[in-house]
Amino acid sequence: MRYSYYPGCSSEATAKANAHSIEGVAKALDVQLEEIPDWNCCGASVASGVVGDFTQLVVTARNLAIAETKGLDVVTGCSSCYMTLAVANKKFKQDEHFRAKANEALAAAGLNYNGTLQVRQFLDVIINDVGLDKVAQKVKKSLDGLTVAGYVGCQTVRALPFEFDDPEQPVFMDRLMEALGATAADFPMRARCCGSSSTIPARDIVLDLGYKIFESAVAGGAQVIVTPCPMCQLNLDAYQSLVNRKYGTNFNIPVLFFTQLMAVAFGLSLEDQAFKYSIVSPYEALVQYSK
Amino acid sequence: MVTPDKERAAEQAVPHSFKKKRGDNYFMEQKKIFSEPVKYDLTFAREIYRLENGSYIKQCMNCGLCTVSCATRDVMEYPPRQLFNLIKLGKKEEVLTSNTFWSCTSCCTCKARCPRGIPIIDVMHDLKKYAIEYGYTDYPQAAFYKAFWTEMSSRGKMFEGGMTARYFLTRGLDEIVKAMDMKDVGISMLKHGRMPLLPPKKIKGLGGLKKIISKAQELDRKEAAR
Ligand code: SF4
Numbered sequence: 001m002r003y004s005y006y007p008g009c010s011s012e013a014t015a016k017a018n019a020h021s022i023e024g025v026a027k028a029l030d031v032q033l034e035e036i037p038d039w040n041c042c043g044a045s046v047a048s049g050v051v052g053d054f055t056q057l058v059v060t061a062r063n064l065a066i067a068e069t070k071g072l073d074v075v076t077g078c079s080s081c082y083m084t085l086a087v088a089n090k091k092f093k094q095d096e097h098f099r100a101k102a103n104e105a106l107a108a109a110g111l112n113y114n115g116t117l118q119v120r121q122f123l124d125v126i127i128n129d130v131g132l133d134k135v136a137q138k139v140k141k142s143l144d145g146l147t148v149a150g151y152v153g154c155q156t157v158r159a160l161p162f163e164f165d166d167p168e169q170p171v172f173m174d175r176l177m178e179a180l181g182a183t184a185a186d187f188p189m190r191a192r193c194c195g196s197s198s199t200i201p202a203r204d205i206v207l208d209l210g211y212k213i214f215e216s217a218v219a220g221g222a223q224v225i226v227t228p229c230p231m232c233q234l235n236l237d238a239y240q241s242l243v244n245r246k247y248g249t250n251f252n253i254p255v256l257f258f259t260q261l262m263a264v265a266f267g268l269s270l271e272d273q274a275f276k277y278s279i280v281s282p283y284e285a286l287v288q289y290s291k
Numbered sequence: 292m293v294t295p296d297k298e299r300a301a302e303q304a305v306p307h308s309f310k311k312k313r314g315d316n317y318f319m320e321q322k323k324i325f326s327e328p329v330k331y332d333l334t335f336a337r338e339i340y341r342l343e344n345g346s347y348i349k350q351c352m353n354c355g356l357c358t359v360s361c362a363t364r365d366v367m368e369y370p371p372r373q374l375f376n377l378i379k380l381g382k383k384e385e386v387l388t389s390n391t392f393w394s395c396t397s398c399c400t401c402k403a404r405c406p407r408g409i410p411i412i413d414v415m416h417d418l419k420k421y422a423i424e425y426g427y428t429d430y431p432q433a434a435f436y437k438a439f440w441t442e443m444s445s446r447g448k449m450f451e452g453g454m455t456a457r458y459f460l461t462r463g464l465d466e467i468v469k470a471m472d473m474k475d476v477g478i479s480m481l482k483h484g485r486m487p488l489l490p491p492k493k494i495k496g497l498g499g500l501k502k503i504i505s506k507a508q509e510l511d512r513k514e515a516a517r
């Protein structure tokens with residue numbers, strides 16, 4: 001299985017753990033990820049608020065245009081990048097007027113995109129291309145006894161509803177955790193918003209939503225939260241102490257990328273498990289599984 | 292700013308005929324809130340309808356599903372449904388000075404649920420852009436959005452350090468003081484190797500990217516002028 005890979009800006013900064021664990025897990029599952037040469041920032045859900053949807057979608061499509069020369073579908077491990085890339089891609093496929101106009105802009109840099117690729121979340125690739133059977137076969141250290149809250153977040157399942165899971169109560173993350181031997185926590189907040197990039201300009205949004213998410217996870221008996229999204233991971237991990245301060249709680253629940261738990265269950269290297277980037281330490285919760 | 296009164300009043304905005312039946316008192320209550328009685332001024336509404344996704348607002352049937360779904364409705368002055376209604380009523384100042392679209396986190400819940408298929412988050416993007424263009428930039432998010440774009444378009448990649456610096460430069464000392472209790476977060480990010488102090492390399496195709504951006508903006512302007 002070969003794909004073009006779009007790492008996204010967070011892979012070089014706040015979400016290094018995502019990048020390392022995706023690399024490790026992909027290798028273990030014989031998924032070849034080939035980084036898109038000279039990729040650029042997708043603009044997340046922010047750029048269009050300054051320059052408009054069209055400009056942002058074209059900027060995003062520069063990556064698709066470069067990838068198309070190789071003909072491999074694009075995979076990303078970031079929910080926000082997924083949303084932007086997938087929405088742009090869909091526009092190229094479905095809206096002729098948009099495609100012509102966007103290609104006129106891309107031509108300014110000698111590029112062109114015909115809309116022949118698919119854009120996929122890494123989670124989607126694991127579930128639908130690799131398959132849970134193969135995942136289960138690779139498990140060396142079953143996560144038996146561990147209860148995991150599968151926090152899918154917003155954009156993964158709602159950017160393009162029903163593209164690969166239910167937009168309200170997605171189930172794929174839970175099934176994946178079960179394939180690793182873990183128990184999926186009953187966790188109604190699994191697809192609610194974490195507050196996204198409000199941390200700097202309106203922090204309380206993130207703290208209030210974070211509180212509700214932690215409460216729901218803990219009530220479901222979760223020892224660990226996993227997510228496919230760098231923004232969710234950052235908000236829930238780095239700001240957990242501020243949630244505790246604001247609400248007088250003492251949540252101490254590690255928040256990992258789902259690929260980190262896969263790396264643990266597959267018995268991959270500590271480098272691939274990438275615990276050292278975690279602010280809320282996962283070592284205690286996972287001591288009996290991680291080598 | 293947000294007052295429960297204002298919110299309730301907007302919630303209760305009902306047609307004239309209905310108000311009359313309720314008697315004088317009810318009408319006075321309404322008057323306290325709105326600068327003038329409800330009067331349709333289509334100039335502003337038409338301007339908004341002309342934005343990239345603006346015409347979708349016309350399809351809104353005021354069912355309120357977006358409001359009950361919204362992740363940030365607790366902090367919004369007007370939830371999405373009310374905002375769309377205010378746009379239709381031509382309430383320009385109320386709309387542009389509200390924190391509604393700035394509070395939107397682009398979580399897509401409303402977009403996925405709206406029975407009329409309105410891409411609400413994209414409308415919110417349009418309103419942000421419009422507000423910035425017309426100088427309604429008092430909310431901190433406006434500075435954040437601009438900092439993000441400047442950083443991204445000058446490098447081709449996002450550098451959080453640079454964006455944060457730009458943001459605080461615009462917002463000034465007050466905001467820095469308010470953010471002081473976040474320093475622990477910053478320090479632990481640094482300690483765990485998640486906050487590089489140096490920016491990533493500029494992309495090689497930065498020149499091309501800039502050309503794409505200005506061409507896209509030019510095409511947008513051309514289409515808007517039509
Ligand atoms: S859900 Fe859609 S139709 Fe209903 S009020 Fe919101 S925008 Fe209007």
Ligand code: SF4
Binds near residue numbers: 396400
């Ligand atoms: S996308 Fe924005 S308006 Fe819609 S539910 Fe989420 S926060 Fe609310």
